[in-house]
Amino acid sequence: MQVSQDLAGVINEREVDHEISPIFPLRWSKRAMSGELITKEELLRLFEAARWAPSSFNNQPWRFIYALRNSEDFDRFSDLLQESNRVWAKEAAVLVLIVSHKTFDKTGQPARTHSFDTGAAWENIALQASHMGFVCHGMEGFDYIQAYDELSIPRDQYVVEAMAAIGKPGNIEILPTKLKEKEHPNTRKPIEEFVFEGRFRSDNSELPPTYR
Numbered sequence: 001m002q003v004s005q006d007l008a009g010v011i012n013e014r015e016v017d018h019e020i021s022p023i024f025p026l027r028w029s030k031r032a033m034s035g036e037l038i039t040k041e042e043l044l045r046l047f048e049a050a051r052w053a054p055s056s057f058n059n060q061p062w063r064f065i066y067a068l069r070n071s072e073d074f075d076r077f078s079d080l081l082q083e084s085n086r087v088w089a090k091e092a093a094v095l096v097l098i099v100s101h102k103t104f105d106k107t108g109q110p111a112r113t114h115s116f117d118t119g120a121a122w123e124n125i126a127l128q129a130s131h132m133g134f135v136c137h138g139m140e141g142f143d144y145i146q147a148y149d150e151l152s153i154p155r156d157q158y159v160v161e162a163m164a165a166i167g168k169p170g171n172i173e174i175l176p177t178k179l180k181e182k183e184h185p186n187t188r189k190p191i192e193e194f195v196f197e198g199r200f201r202s203d204n205s206e207l208p209p210t211y212r
Contacts, residue, residue, distance in 0.1 A: 011026065015187075018191075027127055028130075029137040031089075032171060032175055033170045034091065034167065035069070035091040037068070038093040038166070038168065046132075046166070055120070061101040061117050062101075062117065063098075063101060068094050069092065069094065069167075074095060076150055078095065079150075085139050085142065087176060088165075092165035094165075095163060095164070096163065099158050100115050100158065122164070126138065134168060135166065135169055135170075137164060139163045140162055147160050
């Protein structure tokens with residue numbers, strides 16, 4: 001996959017304020033997918049990326065349950081989705097449910113950062129998918145309660161975090177009109193709105209003018 005060597009400026013239609021790897025602005029949550037299959041090896045490359053995410057005490061609390069297109073499992077996963085997501089995610093090559101383990105494997109004690117760590121593993125998947133030229137779109141628009149029951153997830157030990165649709169890029173014209181309008185890289189808040197030196201601030205009113 002060809003990427004721009006520019007580290008700041010406009011990358012992928014996005015204004016990057018500071019020098020970073022283009023892998024970050026190149027990733028965005030597309031919806032249009034072709035319905036083409038991906039190979040098992042390609043799928044395993046995504047999970048290999050997740051495998052190398054950081055976690056507290058190397059506990060690795062992430063769990064991924066997947067369903068490949070053209071399988072009975074795929075239909076069950078698709079049925080969990082809200083209609084607003086099902087309308088485009090039905091063209092995915094694979095649907096993935098993202099789950100975290102609430103306790104440390106070795107001690108059984110509560111793992112406070114299980115969701116945080118699992119989010120890091122998900123980000124690795126999203127970045128690897130983008131690097132491979134795939135669409136990778138995370139979602140909260142599905143039935144969390146039904147997911148526990150349908151996929152036999154123990155409620156006392158695990159937390160259902162999110163779902164993701166992954167596949168090969170498709171023609172934007174297959175999307176409903178409202179979604180076509182959203183099918184472009186979006187922007188981000190400026191750093192000063194979420195980074196604070198010394199103490200938390202609920203807004204930027206107390207920041208020196210230079211940082212506003």
